[in-house]
Amino acid sequence: MAQRTVVVASGVGLHARPAKLFTQAAAGTGLGVTIAKGDGPAVDATSILRVMALGVKHGEEVTISAEGDGADEALDGLVELLATDLDAVKPA
Amino acid sequence: MSDVDPAALLAPDAIRLAEQAADKTQAIRICGQALVDCGAVEAAYVPAMLEREESVSTYIGEGVAIPHATLAGKEAVLRDALCFVRFPAGVDWDGAQVTVCIGIAAQGDGHVEILAELAQILLDPERAEALRAAESAETVLAMLTPAPEDTPEPTREGER
Numbered sequence: 001m002a003q004r005t006v007v008v009a010s011g012v013g014l015h016a017r018p019a020k021l022f023t024q025a026a027a028g029t030g031l032g033v034t035i036a037k038g039d040g041p042a043v044d045a046t047s048i049l050r051v052m053a054l055g056v057k058h059g060e061e062v063t064i065s066a067e068g069d070g071a072d073e074a075l076d077g078l079v080e081l082l083a084t085d086l087d088a089v090k091p092a
Numbered sequence: 093m094s095d096v097d098p099a100a101l102l103a104p105d106a107i108r109l110a111e112q113a114a115d116k117t118q119a120i121r122i123c124g125q126a127l128v129d130c131g132a133v134e135a136a137y138v139p140a141m142l143e144r145e146e147s148v149s150t151y152i153g154e155g156v157a158i159p160h161a162t163l164a165g166k167e168a169v170l171r172d173a174l175c176f177v178r179f180p181a182g183v184d185w186d187g188a189q190v191t192v193c194i195g196i197a198a199q200g201d202g203h204v205e206i207l208a209e210l211a212q213i214l215l216d217p218e219r220a221e222a223l224r225a226a227e228s229a230e231t232v233l234a235m236l237t238p239a240p241e242d243t244p245e246p247t248r249e250g251e252r
Contacts, residue, residue: 012201013201013204016207017160020148020149021148048152048211049153049214052152053208053211055208
């Protein structure tokens with residue numbers, strides 16, 4: 001299982017729009033991706049409600065994990081997303 | 093988790109339980125007006141909420157949307173606040189049926205906990221139904237107030 005730990009850069013934390021963009025990207029990988037805050041339990045990274053329920057704030061650390069072919073590349077993309085202030089960028 | 097007081101974020105007069113909207117644009121305007129009326133934002137915040145909705149839908153599931161503004165709207169925020177607006181007849185939200193809108197006005201991240209609590213409620217079908225059916229501002233506020241000693245597990249599938 002591939003795993004990465006990253007500090008959430010979005011000024012408003014990982015909820016609302018940043019959570020939506022992140023969960024969409026996680027779903028787009030087609031892999032089983034999970035996300036955990038700190039030492040907390042891992043949750044389905046494609047569920048906006050589960051991600052919002054984590055209550056991740058700006059500057060907090062999350063760990064994302066994925067399994068399957070291309071998991072490393074997929075996580076690299078998601079890490080980049082989390083390390084960006086998603087509240088500031090324009091949608092693609 | 094923190095010292096944020098949900099009652100300070102969600103004023104009783106920002107809880108509206110019986111609104112009607114023909115479409116989501118009108119629903120967002122009503123939410124925006126609720127935030128204006130409780131002194132949380134200037135009128136300029138409302139168009140920024142509509143602009144945000146254009147770029148990314150704020151529908152989060154379980155009949156709930158969380159309209160809020162783009163970064164451009166932040167300057168119109170006077171204080172961090174939420175509003176809770178219920179549309180008993182429902183509003184079409186890009187094909188989804190929305191019954192509850194929780195409008196957000198925020199400069200900081202003090203509202204993240206209350207939104208996390210909201211998500212916890214919506215993950216539980218019974219509590220989600222209870223929130224959609226809430227008949228009083230007190231019930232809404234009590235449901236959204238995070239219980240400090242009772243942090244629910246976000247999921248049961250965490251261990252592998």
